[in-house]
Amino acid sequence: MIDSILLIILGMSLVTMIPRFLPVWIVERFIMPAWVKLWLSYIPYAALGALIFPGILTIEGGEPWIGLSGGILAACLVLLRLNILFVIFGSVITVILFKTFL
Amino acid sequence: MNDHSFTKGAIAALPLVIGFLPVGIAFGIIAREMGISLFYSVLMSSVVYGGASQFMMLNMFAKGLGFFEIIFATFVINFRFFVMSLSMNQLLKKVPKRWKTLLSLGTTDETFAVASINNTKPNVYYLGGLFLTSYVSWILGTLTGALLSTIIPSNISESMSIALYALFIGLLIPAVTTSWKLGLLAVMSMMLNGLFSGWLLINSGWSMLFSTLLGSLIGVFVFKGGKQHD
Incomplete structure (x- = not known):
């Protein structure tokens, strides 16, 4: 009998892996104009923006300010030039404290 | 020299591991709660390796949605990896194609962000260390969650998803201040x-x-x- 969960997993794998490796194979076939290269160089920063907001508001369902507080604290710790590990622990502790006591 | 870069990449993955482990654990726990076997939970994390799509699959599976709905939704959610891989490819001009292909399979929001930022021209060993460590931590997290699903409540592990946002903020702010x-x-x-x-x-x-x-x-x-x- 064909297992439906296994089929779903393999199908998901396929549609996730193809977009990942396709660029490696197509890039060599085209000469990219300078403005496209510039565009691609900006993508990490735009992607980070989109990854952070509004997703950070959804850490705790119905309580967007919990994620927001964790994020603001993280930003403050980064500006204090603390190591990224302290930044992460600081925001995790903030979120856990808020969830426990409020 | 090369080993040194690999180790540096693995160390650079540390903040990412702190985010991946608890989220992987949460995935493992919820997958088991949905009645998905330990083997399939770990298999999914190994061959899909995309957190958002995996959680979405659990959600859709619980609602009784079928193969095509789930596959299409996965494609939609994960198509952003195409753009990320395309952007990352620009950093790897001189790397042999088979290595680029292998590395591209490790593209996630987090590995892409760490690889692209603070590192104008990362070498292949550094990326190998970064990507492999991240990948292994995702699988280990899933395995741990799936094994301990009866002991750990998933909501504790879930609230640690702030860790990945803190990582993104930690990458973005130093870049934008320059x-x-x-x-x-x-x-x-x-x-x-x-x-x-x-x-x-x-x-x-x-x-x-x-x-x-x-x-x-x-x-x-x-x-x-x-x-x-x-």
């Missing part, structure tokens, strides 16, 4: 994503893809002729 343009790009992309997903209610996968593409494209036109960021 160039206000990059900060403006990121803010525009945030607003677009808020507009698309929060107001127009576009699927979060498409929304993130469009806002990333548009936000960075605005940069190309608005800052044209200015000092190029490299």
